[in-house]
Amino acid sequence: xxxxxxxxxxxxxxxxxxGVTKRFGSTVALADARLRVLPGESxxxxxxxxxxxxxLVNVLTGIFPPDGGQVRFDGTPAPAPGDRxxxxxxxxxxxxxxxxxxxxxxxxxxxxxxxxxARGVIGWKRMRREAADLLAAWDVQVDPALEAGRLSVQxxxxxxxxxxxxxxxxxxxxxxxxxHLDNAExxxxxxxxxxxxxxxxxFLFISHHLQEVYEVCETxxxxxxARWIAxxxxxxxxxxDLVAAMTGEATELGREAxxxxxxxxxxxxxxxxLSGPGFSGASLEVRRGEVVGLAGSxxxxxxxxxxxxxxxxxxxxxxxxxxxxxxxxxxxxxxxDAGVGFVPRDRHAQGLVPELxxxxxxxxxxxxxxxxxxxxxxxxxxxEATDAIADLDIKTSGPDQPVTGLSxxxxxxxxxxxxLATGPGLxxxxxxxxxxxxxxxxxxxxxxxxxxxDGTAVIIISDELDDLRPCDRVLVFFHGRITAEHPAGWxxxxxxxxxxxxx
Amino acid sequence: MADTTAETAAGARPEPRVxxxxxxxxxxxxxxxxxxxPALVVxxxxxxxxxxxxxxxxxxxxxxxxxAALALVVLAESLILIxxxxxxxxxxxxxxxxxxxxxxxxxxxxxxxxTTWPAWAGILAIFVVGGAVGAFNGFLSVKxxxxxxxxxxxxxxxxxxxxxxxxxxxxxxxMPDPFFSIATTxxxxxxxxxxxxxxxxxxAGFVLRYHRLGRALYAIGGNPEAARAAGIRVERVTFAVxxxxxxxxxxxxxxxxxxVGAINANQGQNMIFTVMAAAVIGGISMNGGKGTMTGxxxxxxxxxxxxxxxxxxxxxxxxxxxxxxxxxxFALVISRVTSGRAQE
Numbered sequence: 001x002x003x004x005x006x007x008x009x010x011x012x013x014x015x016x017x018x019g020v021t022k023r024f025g026s027t028v029a030l031a032d033a034r035l036r037v038l039p040g041e042s043x044x045x046x047x048x049x050x051x052x053x054x055x056l057v058n059v060l061t062g063i064f065p066p067d068g069g070q071v072r073f074d075g076t077p078a079p080a081p082g083d084r085x086x087x088x089x090x091x092x093x094x095x096x097x098x099x100x101x102x103x104x105x106x107x108x109x110x111x112x113x114x115x116x117x118a119r120g121v122i123g124w125k126r127m128r129r130e131a132a133d134l135l136a137a138w139d140v141q142v143d144p145a146l147e148a149g150r151l152s153v154q155x156x157x158x159x160x161x162x163x164x165x166x167x168x169x170x171x172x173x174x175x176x177x178x179x180h181l182d183n184a185e186x187x188x189x190x191x192x193x194x195x196x197x198x199x200x201x202x203f204l205f206i207s208h209h210l211q212e213v214y215e216v217c218e219t220x221x222x223x224x225x226a227r228w229i230a231x232x233x234x235x236x237x238x239x240x241d242l243v244a245a246m247t248g249e250a251t252e253l254g255r256e257a258x259x260x261x262x263x264x265x266x267x268x269x270x271x272x273x274l275s276g277p278g279f280s281g282a283s284l285e286v287r288r289g290e291v292v293g294l295a296g297s298x299x300x301x302x303x304x305x306x307x308x309x310x311x312x313x314x315x316x317x318x319x320x321x322x323x324x325x326x327x328x329x330x331x332x333x334x335x336x337d338a339g340v341g342f343v344p345r346d347r348h349a350q351g352l353v354p355e356l357x358x359x360x361x362x363x364x365x366x367x368x369x370x371x372x373x374x375x376x377x378x379x380x381x382x383x384e385a386t387d388a389i390a391d392l393d394i395k396t397s398g399p400d401q402p403v404t405g406l407s408x409x410x411x412x413x414x415x416x417x418x419x420l421a422t423g424p425g426l427x428x429x430x431x432x433x434x435x436x437x438x439x440x441x442x443x444x445x446x447x448x449x450x451x452x453x454d455g456t457a458v459i460i461i462s463d464e465l466d467d468l469r470p471c472d473r474v475l476v477f478f479h480g481r482i483t484a485e486h487p488a489g490w491x492x493x494x495x496x497x498x499x500x501x502x503x
Numbered sequence: 504m505a506d507t508t509a510e511t512a513a514g515a516r517p518e519p520r521v522x523x524x525x526x527x528x529x530x531x532x533x534x535x536x537x538x539x540x541p542a543l544v545v546x547x548x549x550x551x552x553x554x555x556x557x558x559x560x561x562x563x564x565x566x567x568x569x570x571a572a573l574a575l576v577v578l579a580e581s582l583i584l585i586x587x588x589x590x591x592x593x594x595x596x597x598x599x600x601x602x603x604x605x606x607x608x609x610x611x612x613x614x615x616x617x618t619t620w621p622a623w624a625g626i627l628a629i630f631v632v633g634g635a636v637g638a639f640n641g642f643l644s645v646k647x648x649x650x651x652x653x654x655x656x657x658x659x660x661x662x663x664x665x666x667x668x669x670x671x672x673x674x675x676x677x678m679p680d681p682f683f684s685i686a687t688t689x690x691x692x693x694x695x696x697x698x699x700x701x702x703x704x705x706x707a708g709f710v711l712r713y714h715r716l717g718r719a720l721y722a723i724g725g726n727p728e729a730a731r732a733a734g735i736r737v738e739r740v741t742f743a744v745x746x747x748x749x750x751x752x753x754x755x756x757x758x759x760x761x762x763v764g765a766i767n768a769n770q771g772q773n774m775i776f777t778v779m780a781a782a783v784i785g786g787i788s789m790n791g792g793k794g795t796m797t798g799x800x801x802x803x804x805x806x807x808x809x810x811x812x813x814x815x816x817x818x819x820x821x822x823x824x825x826x827x828x829x830x831x832x833f834a835l836v837i838s839r840v841t842s843g844r845a846q847e
Contacts, residue, residue, distance in 0.1 A: 310732075312731070312732065331736075332731060332732060332733075332734045332735075333734040333735070333736055335734075336734040342732070344729075344732045349726075349728050349729075350726075350728045350729050350731070350732040351729055351732065352726065352729055353721070353722045353725035353726040353729050353730065353792065354725060354726065355721065355724075355725040355792040355793055356721060356722065356725060356792075360718065360721075360722075364718075364722060364729075364730075364733040364734075364735070365733050365734050367715035367718055367719070368715050370715070371713075374714050374715045374716060375713050375714050375715075376713050376714060376715055376718055377713070378713070418733060
């Protein structure tokens, strides 16, 4: 740890926010927000959804001018709100959603709207050379002539970081950078962050994964309900205290992976020798009321297998039997009629229709059951949706609210409601808690305990160990094959070792 | 109204909690459906002031009769736009479907194919041609995944060329009476073509609002992947929408044939611009997933009234197009302002 001591005159913070307030109409988005990041520091910003993190990021990057308070970079006040170049020279944010234009080359993305050349005529050769120099200077191994859309998520992040550094910024905000990375990639990101810190670059690291905060950050700032709550060195803040600061109450994070009795109920789902793109020879059984987890790195084939079971993909060979009937493949409607319900991998891409209301999204899977001859009775739809809103504790003004108005955690609950609406015998949850806050995570995983009591077989596919804790056993995928099985009570180390293929 | 057996059969919870009343958001959305009504009222008042014959029963029926064909094509295009696709070739279907129907019926001496089918078979053929063209468009766009815009533009030209070729550019007259009766027969003094359009809009409006198939169109247009993951058969539904749109455009062709009293090789030409304008003015999103039948109807009526006013005002025919186009442009701007949201 190389951070200077927090005493006057010791080091000028690279960014310092004091008493920042921001309101939108009657909503207070930030009240008395504080942040102090030193050069070369890796600083975590944590808080549940709605805690004010995004608003603070928008204030720090100059997108929202604050209503009150001060933001200083290197001890000097922040630039005027409209002076984008000055902001870019001080701070950059790598968002979850890419700000790279996929159709242009890496080089052009790096120099967009400031392409080198004479009198507006772009010198392509010179631009590619300068891009190569820039990437080499920050040790990013990417071909500048490559179409940016073909980069991996990781390389895309590195290119965005290099672009920020080339503007002169030495303070970089990473907004959930690990959300779409596998374990090896996360490790590479951390190595890169440590190397950049040596050169004086400071990071504000935003993540829902608290273990990452402990791994890569030295200081953590907690926000709750639009307010600053605490700032402390991570070494002095145990995990339980951190969660307590985030939630405002002492909660155990995740459930302990208690040892469970082996489930002896009859088998509900039998998968035998299923092979398809990304996985081969998968065989497994799930009993009534059993919860089985599928773990593995992002390219291990676990998601492909899950998407085959729910009808999104067609396998090359093999079969599956659900409740003594063969499970139809390649047709979601047929799979649903056979008793499969599922939460898809990505709620924005596959889970929600943004133009439609909460109620319509939540009942989309049962639209044919809301009246005679396929007629959707508005009253029935509202009643079903109202039930789901109450059952899952969805925070919404009602079934008519557009689904885009909900927070991430509540949107995910709507997707869960959609999966549960059919009363499935097999519930497949793919990344069920991706990008949601701690409280919503708890609520979503609590659903698993409810449905298993009714005899539903559950399969959870996730990159997050916390999601897999409710499972009776976890099957590990490695290069498309099931290579290990861990009964409940596994240790994180053992599970991660078999995910990485080192056991 | 309630069909309790269906409720229990569907496995609903015995006593659903009481749903909260519709929110302000719902009312606001309702209000948007009628966003064009003020503009329509202004135009009607304006028309009544500047021209004595505007508000006569005869003129109103004439506006409706002249708008029936346009309304049916707007309906067809709206369904396709809501599903997130586009079909420009509908205007050529308006020409070729009744054209082929007529050629199968009229004698070779009147430039027909010489098959001299009975009139009912010819009229059936009109709808079959419309459905077949829709199915082919659907095949190209859904199965082969070609770009709907450019493919339907190509089909527009091909179909127009086929009609011109088949008729050798001539105008077809000698059709039997059933070819015209939809526009010449009246019920309550209003032509049957208008009643047909009203019925089609009523059915479409109901299905879009209250049937799972209609709601599926919005889901597909809004986010096809989410619709697929919710068990909606995206390809099948989209294909069906193309076929239905083709049949509706064929029906529009029949209405237009009856209204004009002949089939010109240019029948329906340049109509697609007006169709698109009516749909967009009426609040149908070109990006899919948004729009209502109420909006589409008001869009059609608005353009119908404008067209009628220009005719009554005896604008020189050489200038009529320019003025009509400018008014549509103006209407697009106005509807952008009154609806308060970007046209997509």
